[in-house]
Amino acid sequence: MTFSIRTPQISPVLLGLSGPALTAPEIALIKKINPMGFLLFARNIETPEQTQKLCAQLAELSPLTPPLIAVDQEGGRVQRVHFEGRLPPAKAFGDWYETNPETAREACRLNHILLAAELTAVGAHWALTPVLDVAHAATHAIIGDRAFSSNPATVAALAQAALQGLREGGCFACLKHAPGHGRAAADSHVELPTVNASQADIEADAQPFKQLAPHAPFIMTAHIRYPALDPANCATNSKTILSHMRKNWQFDGLILADDLGMQALQGSYAQRAQNALAAGCDVVICSFSQLKAGMAGTVYNRADADALAAANLPPLNPRALQFLQNLPVPTPAGPQTIAEARAKLKALWADGAGRLGYTLAL
Secondary structure, eight states: OBOEESOSOOEEEEEEOSSSSOOHHHHHHHHHHOEEEEEEOGGGOSOHHHHHHHHHHHHHHOSEESOEEEEOEEETTEESOOTTOBOOOHHHHHHHHHHOHHHHHHHHHHHHHHHHHHHHTTTOOEEOOOBOOOOOTTOOTTTGGGSOOSSHHHHHHHHHHHHHHHHHHTOBOOEEEETOSTTOOSOTTTSOOBOOOOHHHHHHHTHHHHHHGGGOSEEEEOOOBOTTTOSSSBGGGOHHHHHHHHHHSOOOSEEEEOOTTSTTSOSOHHHHHHHHHHHTOSEEEEOOEEEETTEEEEEEOHHHHHHHHHOOOOOOOHHHHHHHHHOBOOOOOOHHHHHHHHHHHHHHHHTTGGGGTOOOBO
């Protein structure tokens, strides 16, 4: 199955919502701009029944059938849907990989089947994961244990297993944060980080992206400046860096600009969107999230939503629209597959990450 396009006039926006139910202004905004997709945060998720109802309403309003409904769903600190339990952070699999690579990869695949199944059960089928950032001594805590490892080869191997598990579970994936957040010592939610590394070091960290980009439908940019690649612009706004992703990584999917509300970006909300799209991003994330307690996605910023409503954004570009029309939609995993994945992951865990001190709360 591929997407059915209800209207070619689709806005290049992944739209955030204010709460567990749509408001009248939100419905009006959706009908006005026809956003490509929707992004759910913890503020939108209370119970399975409520989340299912919200996703069903979004399906009716979406310009795509089925709708593109995304969730920041990584495991660890970033797991918005957890009605069936808490899944571990990426670092658990990276540490496990150092002692038993084959078993760690299998566990990572199983984990991501379960992660995807949580989303499909409520009506979403796009997980904004895996994180391909390579950890370093200076890596900011905003990434921390969200990174698999400090070894690019380990990151690539586990991310590949994650991609397989997400497909088997019925979800799209999104590689992030390109070309790599690991050397950033600042949090792009609150300021623009600058990575003063050599081009060779940046490209070494980007090896997981280069390896997996041809096999992924979506990549998310980093609001980070890399002077060795582009002295003037952060990756999100850099034609040079985005073109490199296309040509050198052979990436043919959609490039998503990370959330426009993050303070690493400058200018009005409309200018931020226009800058990212002009540089080569296909879609901009407009979550309308105001920073609170270290992570985005907790407080809805109505002023940003109003600014988007007044903005004059171009429609989704023809190449991106054609890509969506040809993109196979994953089939959700059945109950038996989910049950078997859960049982096998539990069995593997005790002799693997469990021995390293990690807890599996399933």
